[in-house]
Amino acid sequence: MWTVYSMLRTCLNLNKNVDISKYHKLQAFLKRNFTGYQPKKSKILDDYQINKFLNEANDQCYLGIKVIFIMGYSGAMRRDELTQMVIDDIQFKEDSIHVQIPKTKNNVSRLFVITKQTWISIIQKYVALRPFNVTSKRFFLTYRNGRCITNPIGINKIGLVPRVIAQFLQLPNPGLYTGHCFRRFSATHLADCGGDLLTIKRHGGWKLSAVAEGYVETSLLNKVAVSNLLSSNSTVTGPHTSATAFTFSIQRCKQK
Incomplete structure (x- = not known):
């Protein structure tokens, strides 16, 4: 539905000078139908x-x-x-x-x-x-x-x-x-190896952070590092300490 909406928006804007992006009820309708949708993605290799x-x-x-x-x-x-x-x-x-x-x-x-x-x-x-x-x-x-x-x-x-x-x-x-x-495997592997968001965006040529963030979210290594950080008994007292602990957790996951 988003694909059809995008095509209609472009054609109407060019040919009829009508901007349907300002139709707020239409936007709300599309967002309600988007709830629960799981896009199909290519499987990746290891x-x-x-x-x-x-x-x-x-x-x-x-x-x-x-x-x-x-x-x-x-x-x-x-x-x-x-x-x-x-x-x-x-x-x-x-x-x-x-x-x-x-x-x-x-x-x-x-x-x-x-x-x-x-x-x-x-x-x-x-x-x-x-x-x-x-x-x-x-x-x-x-x-x-x-x-x-x-x-x-x-x-x-x-x-x-x-x-x-x-x-x-x-x-x-x-x-x-x-x-x-190829693209999903490369970006996901880069995230697993500790690549930050800016590195992933430059590597894949993405302009929007939301697209690159999707690959970071699917990184299993980052999820394990977060789990180790949350289950740690040590007290985190500040942002620098938190960043250090997360980096150490990533390195420990790589060694395993």
């Missing part, structure tokens, strides 16, 4: 599952999928951002790879860096297979039987990559792993 896939999957069949995952996870990228990525957006340094994302949904350019050497080796292996006669500058080309062909990978194919990974790992309900899995 570190063990990803490491298992990257280590056990055969490069002869899954090299392209590995590179798509590494890029999508490292930059919290949407599937359309992965589709539009071109070879000029990637710079290979001595010990890292710098990736620029010039075209995003909210027109906020982002830059991310890949420093893990095993991941760099996988990307370099994929780039080395790029045909010399390819006319498209798109970075992701179709990978078949150990070689790349000149056809770029489409957005729907990239959106199916999380499902393919889930099928390889024999996870239940692989269809629940959608193209948004």
Whole structure:
């Protein structure tokens, strides 16, 4: 209903010069119907599952999928951002790879860096297979039987990559792993590692704090840290002490 309302609001405002955002009864009606609604979100993978896939999957069949995952996870990228990525957006340094994302949904350019050497080796292996006669500058080309062909990978194919990974790992309900899995997994993992709200917003390119806060709320590590803080017998006497105790609780969760 919110989607239909948004489309009607834009069309009426442009064509009829009528602003229905000032219709307070309509706003109240939509909010009442929104009560109890649970949006469907893509399931995410964990570190063990990803490491298992990257280590056990055969490069002869899954090299392209590995590179798509590494890029999508490292930059919290949407599937359309992965589709539009071109070879000029990637710079290979001595010990890292710098990736620029010039075209995003909210027109906020982002830059991310890949420093893990095993991941760099996988990307370099994929780039080395790029045909010399390819006319498209798109970075992701179709990978078949150990070689790349000149056809770029489409957005729907990239959106199916999380499902393919889930099928390889024999996870239940692989269809629940959608193209948004990379972005959710990256932001949630960053929150689990202790990333603050500003870091998460910069990483994903979100302008609104409410969107980034959703990933912090789903962070299991933060919930465990809060539980440890609440169940602690120590007396917290001030805001600085509270922040110190929460930071210590996070570190203790990471060690466990």
